[in-house]
Amino acid sequence: MKKWQLILLSLALPLVAGSVAGIVTSQNVRDWYPLLNKPSFTPPNILFGPVWTVLYIIMGISLYLILREPPIAARKKAVIIFGVQLFFNFWWSIIFFQFHLIGWALIDIVLLWICILWMIRQFYRVSDWAANLQWPYLAWVSFATALNASVWYLN
Secondary structure (H helix, E strand, O other): OOHHHHHHHHHHHHHHHHHHHHHHHHHHHHHOHHHOOOOOOOOOHHHHHHHHHHHHHHHHHHHHHHHOOOOOHHHHHHHHHHHHHHHHHHHHHHHHHHOOOHHHHHHHHHHHHHHHHHHHHHHHOOOHHHHHOOHHHHHHHHHHHHHHHHHHHHO
8 A cells, every 4th residue: 555545544544433423423412412411621512523633633643653564463453452442432422422321421431541541552562653642632532531421420
């Protein structure tokens, strides 16, 4: 695969996953989510889209950095773990916004948080740059976990 194709694939994978989840849940973001009791630290809705877009781009860059490394077992494991965390990332939106299962979404986001840590650890075995790019993602998901837990508690 050519370098530009690998870059596009790496960027497209998380961006498409995030976009599909966003499209599927967008109606509930507008109609259902505003009706929930939320904690005082809830950011304005307008912030979520740009933050997630940046995080998905960073995820894609990290994936590219991993995929350009020699095909060793550590790289294969890193790619698999990337896929696992992206799976939990995708399903959180569906569980929370589409199905309104706030408690189950909390379980999903805790599993996502664990997977992100696991991914960072594995990425370090392949590329320090790829691993270090994931710290903002972990920070945002930590915040989102606290927000999800608070919304679950308040509702």
